[in-house]
Amino acid sequence: MFIETTPDTSSYMIAGFAVTFITMGIYVVSLYLRNRNLKQDIETIESMQNEKPKSKIKRLRL
């Protein structure tokens, strides 16, 4: 027996496009968050580096 009408597969189509946009969205957000965290890390480490010589000078004075 042959299928005479086109089957309704809209729900699968919606699922496919939803998965695509959600996955790509998650990836873009992950890029943004990693970028932000790394910049914060750089700031923290650089401020630690700036503090280090000051503490050494204090110790020498004592």
Place this chain on the structure above:
Amino acid sequence: MQPKPIALKILDVVSIILLAVSTYLALFFAPTELVMGQVQRVFYFHIGTAWVGLLGFIIAALSGIVYLITKDMRWDRFEVAAVEVSTMFFFLTIVLGSIWARPAWNTWWTWDPRLTTAAVTELIYIAYFMLRQGIDDPEKRARFGAVYTLLGGVSAPITFMVIRLFRTIHPVIIGAATKGQEKMSMTGDMKIAFFFALFAFTVIFIDLIWHRIRLGGLEEKVEQLKLKVSM
């Protein structure tokens, strides 16, 4: 860290526009396929993501070769970017294929040669990140990564060619089908949506790789600073 280049900002905007147009073409412009119905529309994104996925794995292998010759860490950053972006796109290819297969083949998954090689390829590149995570020395990590992508890169052409080498239920999209194979035929409007999706995903791929390379630069800087502080 250098500010975001204007070219990258333009590429971001172009990528969003291309994705929107490609979605419009797939959803509204291309006609509904009579046998499969609406689900056939995911095919345009399925092929688009598969194209950039496999392309990225080949690019990563080539970057690995260049790294091994030059020992320039920029090629390692490029390789990581290509693998990461491609792994994400190839994951989408597999999921979209599975969603299409449910109404078309009446199953979410079958151990067909194409599906199996695609799954193996994806797992190879997920393992790539596990390998890199386990190595602390940046040069050793880059060297191991380069050799790994070189060997893993073989899986990309195998995945592409497998439907031509073995008996499979996966339809042939590009090139001629052999005897007994299903060839997917497209109307003019379907071809427009198809080729536009290929173009759109290629531009999005370049955009994401550029972002990932910049992120790799930051990762390297943090690693160097941490080393400096600990000394």
